[in-house]
Amino acid sequence: MVQAQTTPNQKPDPLPAEKVKEFVGAGHNNLDKVKTLLAEFPTLVYCTWDWGGGDFETGLEGAGHVGNKEIANYLIEKGARTNLFVLTMLGKTQLVKAWLDAYPQYLFARGPHGYTLLHHANRGGEQAKELVDYLQHKGLKETRTTL
Structure with missing residues (x-):
């Protein structure tokens, strides 16, 4: 070291x-x-x-x-x-929902390379399936946007 x-x-x-x-x-x-x-x-x-x-x-x-x-x-x-993006990929549903309840503007936040929360939820597989549905229900449709 x-x-x-x-x-x-x-x-x-x-x-x-x-x-x-x-x-x-x-x-x-x-x-x-x-x-x-x-x-x-x-x-x-x-x-x-x-x-x-x-x-x-x-x-x-x-x-x-x-x-x-x-x-x-x-x-x-x-x-x-x-951060919220990683927690979403890991399927930490209660944390993500609480965060978005407190700060709803984060629904459309952009992570590295412009990847959205929906992208991260999709990458989370079965553990994040509930979040995929939740984010789409809230109106998030994009998986990537420009920074």
Whole structure:
């Protein structure tokens, strides 16, 4: 593990950009690579990568929009900051409904690459089937929009 030496008021150097990009890419479908990179740089669990034009994504969000529950759950166990899109893919129906009751404007929110909550629910398979129906009933029809 690489650790920078710092004084109490000094921040360490930023993580290497190539490692951030590699980690976010691996978050989609390569659990072994995710584990290897986290062993070297544990704070990658919090990082985001801008794929261009403000299309930011975390490793967890990559797992979310491709429906990779194994990687998503692993990253959550490691402290990754989850969001409504990932919770939707994981089929966390009570949490998603409560969130949308409190903030109904999120129904039409756009995640990484413009993927909607409906896309994430579809990727969640049987666990998220109730959310697919719920989101469509609420009026969400699009699975992807432009950012």
